[in-house]
Amino acid sequence: MIETDETDRAILRALVDNADASAGEIGRALGLSQPAAWRRIRRLREAGVIRGTRLDLDAEKLGFGVTVFLGVKLGTKGQASLGDFERAVSAIPEVQTVEHILGMYDYRLRVVARDLPDFERVLRRRIMTLPGVASLDANVLLSEERRPGPIG
Incomplete structure (x- = not known):
């Protein structure tokens, strides 16, 4: 620190x-x-306090009007199965973030899609076929307020 x-x-x-x-x-x-x-x-x-500069794209202006947060519970949780899931999910371009979390789910994904039918296609064809996925919970983003975080 x-x-x-x-x-x-x-x-x-x-x-x-x-x-x-x-x-x-x-x-x-x-x-x-x-x-x-x-x-x-x-x-x-x-010192690593500033880790880099990120480009903040407006997904909606790029044609991605739907953002969904997915809670993902894996059926098996060995080191190999976590690695397999992380490699596979990272290859899906619609998945913007992959967060390994503690709680009801093992992972939280931020997924963007053009619309709900497009999200359903991504969900059925890409996410539900990932290795180890046992259950999913979806939350559709309605609005977002960005907070800079605690700086002091």
């Missing part, structure tokens, strides 16, 4: 709002010089 101060947390909040912001822009907004802001950003990257 890295020690962060209020300035580091302000930099992180600024980057969460706009990951493309330059060190100069961030420095001006926070009353820092560009080199000082750049050094702090570099330190946060090197």
Whole structure:
């Protein structure tokens, strides 16, 4: 864990709002010089606090109007069966995230589809045929509010 101060947390909040912001822009907004802001950003990257920059695509504008969260329970849970499932599910392009979780289900998947008939096709032809799948529970996303997470 890295020690962060209020300035580091302000930099992180600024980057969460706009990951493309330059060190100069961030420095001006926070009353820092560009080199000082750049050094702090570099330190946060090197420490692994900032793991990378991600492109956030609007799935709906790309024609994927339905997002479904699937809870997946596996029938067998040995190391080999977990690996087989993870490799197979990762090959499905409609599956956006695969989360190994503790609780009622073994995995939570975020799946996008063009519409409900398209989701049904992905579900029947790709997901239900995955190795080890015993049961599924689907939740259709109605709306989403993005939260940056705890920065302090």
